[in-house]
Amino acid sequence: MWLSVAFATDAEHAEALSEALLALGALSVGVEDADAGTERETPQFGEPGHSPAPLWARSRIVALFDKTADVPLIAAAAAGEAGLGAPPPYDITEVAEQDWVRLTQSQFEPIRINERLWIVPSWHEAPDPNAINLELDPGLAFGTGSHPTTRLCLEWLCSHVHAGASVLDYGCGSGILAIAAAKLGGARVVGVDIDDNALVAAAGNAGRNHATVQLAHSRHPLDMSFDIVVANILTNPLCVLAPLLTERARPGAQIALSGILSAQAEQVRQAYRPAFDLTVWAEREGWILLEGVRK
Numbered sequence: 001m002w003l004s005v006a007f008a009t010d011a012e013h014a015e016a017l018s019e020a021l022l023a024l025g026a027l028s029v030g031v032e033d034a035d036a037g038t039e040r041e042t043p044q045f046g047e048p049g050h051s052p053a054p055l056w057a058r059s060r061i062v063a064l065f066d067k068t069a070d071v072p073l074i075a076a077a078a079a080g081e082a083g084l085g086a087p088p089p090y091d092i093t094e095v096a097e098q099d100w101v102r103l104t105q106s107q108f109e110p111i112r113i114n115e116r117l118w119i120v121p122s123w124h125e126a127p128d129p130n131a132i133n134l135e136l137d138p139g140l141a142f143g144t145g146s147h148p149t150t151r152l153c154l155e156w157l158c159s160h161v162h163a164g165a166s167v168l169d170y171g172c173g174s175g176i177l178a179i180a181a182a183k184l185g186g187a188r189v190v191g192v193d194i195d196d197n198a199l200v201a202a203a204g205n206a207g208r209n210h211a212t213v214q215l216a217h218s219r220h221p222l223d224m225s226f227d228i229v230v231a232n233i234l235t236n237p238l239c240v241l242a243p244l245l246t247e248r249a250r251p252g253a254q255i256a257l258s259g260i261l262s263a264q265a266e267q268v269r270q271a272y273r274p275a276f277d278l279t280v281w282a283e284r285e286g287w288i289l290l291e292g293v294r295k
Helices: 011-023 071-081 100-106 148-160 176-183 196-208 235-240 242-248 262-272
Strands: 002-009 028-033 059-066 090-095 117-120 132-135 166-170 188-193 214-217 226-232 249-261 279-284 287-293
Touching (some): 002 011, 011 028, 117 148, 148 176, 148 226, 148 249, 148 279, 166 242, 235 262
Parallel strands (some): 166 188, 188 214
Antiparallel strands (some): 002 090, 028 059
């Protein structure tokens, strides 16, 4: 058995407290948004050419310890190392011994996007060998097909990618959308991300699926235009990226934007006018996909 200890702190002390906990015997440490899942949730993103945003103002540090750890003593020592006057509030949860690999795998089943496309973890057989089956395992980068926005984008690509189309996937994460576009007939597919780890994951996934995808970091400017532009990020970065994505869409190009809550649709529409008149293509669990054609 292990002990999972969740500490409440702020952006100023989160990194120092995390390092102190590791030095004092934590087996692992993770930093989360303490307001995740609420209206106060703060997405983390970086604009092209800039470093990602700092940690959350209300951060939550989750540290894993051996069951014999003296948590009050460790909390006091870590607080001192991090420059805190007193140990931060914390909760302790007992974590039972489990086969973590088997448990993790059991949480990811094949996902049917439609009759043409499935997302299949490597430890499963493809339910429909005649469909396009993307082999994709959960990893460091966002995009396994389970999130509503990813599904919306995959469904949209299935109905819009045509043979020979050039496709830009901006904010490619695991590469799932770019790989799907290539397997659906895209001739020149480019995936861009701000995260080096995401690009490594995307390259591995593309190779595993025998998909030809060009990958690039967002720090490098693009000098080409595309028939299709897709971006599954979040509302604020989508608005920031509006000039860039508009420039990359050739006249007559189709664009698909997701990572948008229904209430945020008008904000994104305004950001992309007058180049696009965006409309809601579909909605799933409160998330929408906006589409449009470049004027």
